[in-house]
Amino acid sequence: MEDGEPENSGGGEEDSMDGVELTPGDPGASSHHASKPPTGEELRMIKDAVNLYQSSSFKLQIDALLPNVRPSTKDSRKAPLERFLHSLRSHLISMRAVEPQNPVSAARALAKQGIAVPFALPHPTEEVKWKVGFEPPSDINVVGSWANQICVKRKDGVPFTVDVTIEMPDSLFQEKDYLDSRYFHKRSFYLAVVAQSLSTSLEVDTFYQSTLGDPRLTVLVLSPRKGSQNDFSKAHAKIHVIPVISSSNPMPLSRLSPSHANVRLPGKSSAGPQPTPIYNTNVLLATYPKLSLLATNALKHLCPAFSDAYALLRVWANQRGYGEGPICVRGFEGKGCWWNEVLGLVVFGEESTSANKANVRKPLGKGLSSYQLFRAALDVLARQDFSQKAVHVKSTNGHKFPPDEYTSHHSAVFVDSTSTLNLLADVPSTSLSMLRYDANETLEKLNTSSESDNIFAQLFLNDQTQLSKRCDAVIRVDLARASKKQSAYEFVEYGSSDNALLAAISKTLQRGLGDRVQAIGIFHPSSKMRSITDAHNPLLSTIYIGLTYNSENAFRLVDHGPPADGQDSEAGRLFRQLWGDKAELRRFKDGRIVESVVWEVKTSDDRAHIPVAIVRHLLRHHFGIPANDVRSPQNYFDAKLRLPDEVSSIFQASGSSSGFKSALAAFDGLVKRLKSLGDQIPLALSSVSPTSEYLRYASALGPVPIPQSAYLALPDSYRYLPTIDVNLEFEKSTKWPDDIRAVQKAKLALLEAIATALLSANKITRASVCTADCSGSTIQQHGPSLEIYTTEGWAFSVRIWYDREATLLERLSSSVRTPARPLAPSEANPREQREAQQALETYTRQFIHAPRHHRAVANLAHRFTAYVGTVRLVKRWLAAHWLLTTHVSAEAVEIISARPFLGSGAVLPDDASSIPRSKERGFAQVLEFLRDWKPEEPIFVPIYEDSAPSSEPTVAAVSSKQGVWTISTSEDNSGRMWTSSGPDAIAARRLRAIAKEACKILHSTDIDSLDVERLFSHATEDYDVLIELDPMILPRYHQSINAESSALSKDRTIPQEDDATPRPGFDPAWLLFQDLQVTYSDTLKFFYDVYGGRYIGAIWLPIVSGIRPFRVMGGFSSTPEQKPNEKNKGTVVLNKQAVLDEIERLGAGFIKKVEARERS
Amino acid sequence: MALPKIVSGFTVLPVAYPHSRHIIYAKAHASSSKSSKSTFPADRTLFLVNVPVDATERELSLFFRYAGTVERVIFDQNDLDDTELQGDASGSGSGSEDEDSDAPDSSMEVDTEENAETRPRKNRKDKKRDEPAPPTVVPLPTSPHRTLRKTGAVAHLVFLDSSSLSKALTPLPKARSWPSSEELRGLARYRALYDEQRPPLDIVKAHADTAMELYEFELAKSRRQSAYRKGEAIVDEDGFTLVTRGGAYGKTLGGGVGVANKQFQATGKTGSKKKKESKEKASFYAFQKAEKQRKAIMDLKKNFEADKARIEKLKQSRRFKPY
The missing domain is CATH 3.30.460.10 (Beta Polymerase, domain 2)
Incomplete structure (x- = not known):
């Protein structure tokens, strides 16, 4: 139910249609004893679960999931809402009419009462002849997913949405209202009058909300006020009041087809008015809710698994940011009805058009299980490129508008089953590419993974919106300084300056990046509710652009354009217009002279930056966004892998x-x-x-x-x-x-x-x-x-x-002396x-x-180009947290880092879409894995060619001092080769905590230089002992992640007498660390950054804490200590300070200070 | 805080450190073991617990100077071996090899003889009591450096004079500061160690060559001593032929009798013969078929129930709340 407005109307407020109970029975109900043979019924159910779902456990998990994403069906929760809806209805019907008047003066009158009228572009003027007015709605309906009882819970505890349409009487409208946003102005005024009335007379909080920031799609949001008589907060819902028009409205339908130009701008050039397809679509939306409600309802009754499949699809989409939330893929806000229609497409198939007569999508039938339907829908989303090939869902009465009009005026076409409108009219094709990519990835996972629990969680339970692990490059763009030089036409067509800008950015990036990327995602927060005193949404300040690379082309050095022969050919002009001063004519080795763009690369690092550099160039060239406002963490990560x-x-x-x-x-x-x-x-x-x-x-x-x-x-x-x-x-x-x-x-x-x-x-x-x-x-x-x-x-x-x-x-080493081996x-x-x-x-x-x-x-x-980068980042990160080599071997890191690339079970094909193509993404995925991996679970990583695990690795019983990780490969079945010595339980727990923190930092979407630094900065508060080393002596200090330049000065302060010969590999800090580890293995646990860390950290082991009896082989340095009220004399306690003094002696010459800290 | 003078029978000897007080626990050595008698004379040996990790013999001697002259310090049993072996390797030739410090001293001679008999090919370069004189091994350079031991370690300290023992065991009035010997520590030690481990090539060569010579010598010697001779099977008094693994079929030492392979030794099974699959048909009779089907169905149900139980458990942990 994040379908803000468009879902539809129909049933009236008391929709009595019961959700069809279609889960094939509760599996729990019928099984009594495991020992009894199953009844025929049970058997059929079990077989169904196995055959119709991915696996029986997958089905059970679906059954467990679904009740959690649906609104409660308890009467106690619903009743207050029902009551409120009744009083809302009676209030609306009894509202007083407002005399028609000039829109500007009408708005002024409302403004005096503190109500803004969210007029759309172009704003009305004093001179206009038409008038706005108000009459009580001719019809009021509950529509959308709530009415159909298919609504699905939304992220972050956002309440369910109950869409209520109020039908504006036909008498308020005229035939020409489709022109120049007149209809929208009238609608806005109508809404403002309703807002004014409701905010004063009903005890609810009222807000405006404009989907995608488009004032034409503004709705009135009513949310319960706690403790008032109309408190329906128990239903966990809010009400969207949506003004609509009846199907008998005076505006001629034919004027609203995509090819019509319905906005006349003053001073327009000779070219004549341009078609306004999105504008037209938004007008058509006014009649859509009721149609959609009926269509969905029919579908729901026709196809028993529909509502479950819909819920799965929505949960899947919500987890990936196709909906509403703080970081969403652009364009899918308020597209609730679209997801129904996708399922409708699966069930009904496609309407034939002249273009696709040959291969019309066939209906899949209505008997599918929810999982099959879901999967079929994903398949549609993964395979169908809506921007290349128009889709018309099979409709009962054919096309309303000629199909060609859609293809020529919309970037992507998906016409709904009532053939009223193109649901994807305002969805940029970049977002569709992102959706296609995500669907593909999910299908890949379903096809390759063997662990169904894990896959279920990845599909539905885990939040997948984190950009850093989802996109190869994440670019944060500050829009504050973007020049909004789009034409007035574009403003009117797209509804707001932001929308026009983003549409242009989306188009430009897609042209510029072309086949370098699999998908471009433009992410930004979805629209928020605003006070009814604000006419317009605040402007978007920041967007994120996520790129998913195509590994073959992403890092290409040269973009070839059209050949030079026609200097003034259209193609050449477009190419130069796209690239600006970057475009140049070049002659290539094969003799061609073509327009081209060459990306300068100095180091291999630079090469990985090409796609981001392209984005930066295009944004600057076309939108005047300064390079500083287009930021990507790549540089910061690169710097971590380089010496200063x-x-x-x-x-x-x-x-x-x-x-x-x-x-x-x-x-x-x-x-x-x-x-x-x-x-x-x-x-x-x-x-x-x-x-x-x-x-x-x-x-x-x-x-x-x-x-x-x-x-x-x-x-x-x-x-x-x-x-x-x-x-x-x-x-x-x-x-x-x-x-x-x-x-x-x-x-x-x-x-x-x-x-x-x-x-x-x-x-x-x-x-x-x-x-x-x-x-x-x-x-x-x-x-x-x-x-x-x-x-x-x-x-x-x-x-x-x-x-x-x-x-x-x-x-x-073998001690067995068998009779057969007397010579042992x-x-x-x-x-x-x-x-x-x-x-x-x-x-x-x-x-x-x-x-x-x-x-x-x-x-x-x-x-894999990104693999080594990932390994290096993970190593650097682990080292920065004092764990690499000291606790986690480099080889173990290399194997773990291969996991995102190779998958866990069946080997992923090399071109699988989920494989990271940049080290940053690989790093984010490894971090996430480290956060979620419980060390007691063995993992298998197929790093040796394609062999599958020969046998399930088992966890050997390990003592607390040994490593707890089991990472098996086909060459090392027991999985202990690189982890037998660490990390032990303490280090592994630390590592998980640090990984968790790091994921949080990465997820906090503000991708700032500071944050990346924070990833690598290690908090030393947790250590009981900090041993400070003299950086001037440490041979690796120059590699340190935060080396102080003073210590790196080239001047030699202390001349060493014995430095006549080079000492390759000599690192006294590491030698000291090893000595300490061996010497105090039962007293302290040490941590150190092998890359020139200045400190060795240590924690006291719990086994030596407290007062304990004196033993000869105690294994720790002790001092006598008696319990205050005990006479037993032979007790000792760890002599901490003496240990520290000894450590200081062991490191004489390069330990500056040994500092003990008291932990709370 | 006042220290107790004695803890569990050990005298508490405080050692002053720069910022703290380290404790060494001391006790007169008392051992029931016969073997240690000669190494640790009962009346002169002080048993120490919790010696500083980097203590050297010299430092301990200096520390106990107030009690008397220290003859030697033995840090732990294993070190005993090490020191002696080292002396051995460096060609002093006089050290009696005692691999197993538990072995009685008196039986030493016999022991080596036995070893030589039972171990003809496994040679140790240190068996060289017999003539002719073994070749001397050129030692790799070693400078005295500190050995770090695990914290809380024990040591035996042998005084020259038995009167020192009681003096050492009287509690100290105040902490004595820890002396320092000239062995390098810290950074200097690591540097020295690094350089020492990379000796000049000619010394390496000399060392390797002489060590190999010694090995050859030992090999030859043990061959001579060994009861085994090439070409002669060894038959003990009960008439059994001794065999060992090797060659294609195993071999006697000298003779030609086959010997069981490793797998047989380990498992007691011969691996070569594959177990014959039973040819009996599993579903021949109608009841067998029916049972099989029933079992398949039961398994299906069992797995399903198991899945269900698992999901139920996951449900308990609120895992199915997606957001």
């Missing part, structure tokens, strides 16, 4: 080119060099596999090389040089020792050989073997690595993959086993899964 300019300029000075492409080139160079070593190393190299996020475009910040010379000149806060992980595999050889420790030594020898060979080839600056804990006899976690520092300034960390290691480690290492002690176990896990992750994962992600990066 002053930082990158310092790196650029060193001369090496940075970024993923250069990193890949450096990697290729390394591979070549390694392959060329040939005989200089003892074993032949068989493969080199990268495993680093820097080589798959997936690190939040692009990698930056630092050549040695530059390195030494840089201050400490710039000196972070990422190491790029690479695995080497050698040919099989029998020379490898059969002992894990000896294997490590052999690796050392091999790496040393490579290092020496590389150095002698003299292409690299430095190569050193990193022997981390090689000297001891413990089994190493990672094994030795070779660090190669190239002359261009890239650092690689190379490890050797030896496949028998797994067997050796397995042998060590009998002396293996638990510690060795544990170490071997850990080493085996590391081995599997590092050598088996990491390369596979790398390939899969690199593959995704090529398939």
Whole structure:
């Protein structure tokens, strides 16, 4: 029932038609015992549920949903409304007539009583000959969805609308009233008189409301006043009083067909009056409500599932902003009757016209279930382009106006079943493209998803109006400075300056963006009620433009226009008119000389901005909207993935080119060099596999090389040089020792050989073997690595993959000594086993899964342009909230971020419409997922080609210290490979809370620079302990999200004595973090932003709080403490300050301060 | 606040930190275990709980200087292994290897012998009591640096003189400040550690080569000692032939007897033979068919009921209010 006005009339106030009860019975009523065989009835019902609906649970959910969206049928709620309607009727009928008089003076008289007359354009003048008057209505009816009992609850608790038509007597009108808005002026005056009378004599609040801000569609809204005698607030409804005219009115119908020009403007040029199709439609609307009521009622009786299907369709549409609310797709306000007609089209089929004789839509019949009807309606909405192909719903008595007139004068045509008017006359075709897109997306979901609960929620229960996750680009346009230079004709045709402007914007954008986008949505708040002292709606201040990209064309650099041959051809003129100074003649490689527009691109970031740049250009060129008023958060997001300019300029000075492409080139160079070593190393190299996020475009910040010379000149806060992980595999050889420790030594020898060979080839600056804990006899976690520092300034960390290691480690770690294995290492002690176990896990992750994962992600990066951007934004965001790497592994982020692109169940086709085409949208979708994802639910993400889940992932029981996420892939069925160490329950809960907050920020529609900053700013109030580090020392500080430029100054204040050699990958903050985490794993939980965060945050774990008995293996630093009234002496309490003092000592040299905070 | 002098039998030793007071709990070492007797002489060993996380031997010695001279500090049982092994690896050659500190000292000799017998191929470079002298491993450079331990850790402190023990256990009048040894800490430590882990290539080479030599040596030695010889099956006194997995059919150590595969070991089932599907027809008799149909219908209903119950539950949680 958001159908403001047009729904229709008919039944009179006491419509006695009962809603047909058509849900096939309440399933709950008939089942008694699960053990009894079902009766025939039950069986039929169950079968129906399965066959006629998506699934039986889908049907049950529909049944559960529907009562919640309908008005209450209780008499106690309805009775006051009924009573009020009666008194309204008697009041209206007994109103006194007003003598006909000049409209201007009549309005003046009303204005004295504080009532404005909402005159439409062109405003009447003193000189006009015709007069306005008032006589009591000749008929009063309840119409629309309320009368038909099909009304559906609206969003945000907006009350139901009861449409009441008051029929203005024919005597007030003349034949020529269709001209120059005379009819509308008379209607406005009539309404104002009614408003004046009702506001004074009935105890209700009265408002005006103009659908779409069009004064011609103004209605009078009566809402209950609490506690008055007419209080019908129990019915949760408000009444729209709509003046209409009878079908016998003196205006000739033939004058109102779309091709007629009914407004004569003074001083109009020679071209003669232009047709006014929308104006005509609005006049026709005055007779429509009654017709529509009858048609809908007939449909409802004919087709039992109609009202349920209608409810589903409306709920679906409301959840997507096709209706009323704070952020709505333009044009669908007050289009309640249109949704009926869409269902009518499904049931009745199409009226044939000369244009579509061949393929008229066939009626689908009236026996469909509500879900089938809904789905068929979606199918219509998804497939039918109303602006290309006119639709005439099958009507009983043929066309009233020639169908061609519609096609030539309206942008989109959908003629209702009474053939009275085009319901889509004032709906811009951009909005229809948005609707088509949404319907398509929903159908895709219905076709691919396997989880019916989830899909039901997505269809009907979840709010989908959030622009950031719905559109690839969201542009906020401030209209305050837009020049409204549309002609007077357009003002009159569209009803208001806003409408004229938006119609023009819509047309221009559609022409300019063309096939770059799948859909353009223009969003703005729907019209609000206003006081009856205000004649007109306030002007729209802001609109949002949402673009949904077409991935193939969106980022095209050149728009080709018509060929140059006819400089003054019509096409060329239009092209130049559209693009203004951007249009230029160019000669292309293939010899063509065509009009074209070339979009300048400096960086890859810029390329993603082309569509928004086009919008900005067009809005400035055509509507004078300054570029500053057209804002998109893209730039802010981009800035998050870039080093600040002053930082990158310092790196650029060193001369090496940075970024993923250069990193890949450096990697290729390394591979070549390694392959060329040939005989200089003892074993032949068989493969080199990268495993680093820097080589798959997936690190939040692009990698930056630092050549040695530059390195030494840089201050400490710039000196972070990422190491790029690479695995080497050698040919099989029998020379490898059969002992894990000896294997490590052999690796050392091999790496040393490579290092020496590389150095002698003299292409690299430095190569050193990193022997981390090689000297001891413990089994190493990672094994030795070779660090190669190239002359261009890239650092690689190379490890050797030896496949028998797994067997050796397995042998060590398994403790089972079966009779068949008397030779099992009998002396293996638990510690060795544990170490071997850990080493085996590391081995599997590092050598088996990491390369596979790398390939899969690199593959995704090529398939989906927006994927890596999404990953990078999510990483940056997680890091900014101190969770990335410290709690959530980068690989887990990469897998989760693939979810919007790949879907959850069946693999989405690559061109599925729901796939984000911009990183901002992907980011918003990932955030939403993180907000809604309960960690105990395992998820499956098909990142490895197209394999479906082989088996349902199950959640392993996890202890509180382990990670709680289960993200399975076809290569990792248990889903713990990248999440076994985190996030644990605490971190996961934090993450959800932060994601929730972030979604809220994104949803708060004001897309401002500030808000995006807020997404990435981390509140530190929640931490018990804040460890402040010295930014001057942190090598990654330049990557920090909010680095202070003072700390980034290039002047070196503290010269370091031991900085003769570069230290690739050296990050003391990270080392300290790891040390702290290990040392205080049972006392504190630490959080840190790996991108150069200045603070390490920590919270005390609850398991060490309070007074507890002293134990030798207590595992925390304690101090004796007695409970005040207990004699037991052996109790201790956590010695917090001493722990903090120790931490300060551990970080001597770069901890500035350790601050404990008391949390309330 | 006044500290209690003793908590659960432990003497409370306050340590002054810059902004606070850390507590070390101390007690005379008392162990029932035979093995620890030699390592921890009962009358001279102080058992400490909650030593500072970054404490070094030197620092603890300095802290307890008031009580007497400290002979050595053992941080925990596992570290014992580490220190000894490390000494071993760096070629001192004299350290007696005691992998399992629970193993009785006296049985040590026997133990290694046994190990060598039962583990012919799994070699450890540290078995080198026998002649000829094992090759020495060139150590990777290590500078003394702090090892961080988990907070609340324990340590054993052995005094040179038994009189020191009681002195150490008398409560301190006031907190002693924590001494500092010259081992690097904080940023300097991380830098040093980083550099140390990247030794010059020639040292790496020397280390790797010598370590491999040692490995070869150990391998050769254990082969010599091993009862197994290539080409000879081993038959124990009961007449069983020892086999191990390997080769195409498994092998005896030397001989040619097949051995069960891994799957058999794990499950006790032979995987090769597929279980024969029963050929019996499920719906041969009319009653079978009827039952099948009935079951299908019942399942249908059961699933439906289950769905319904689930939706009902969702309904309770007011999930079906779209807005």
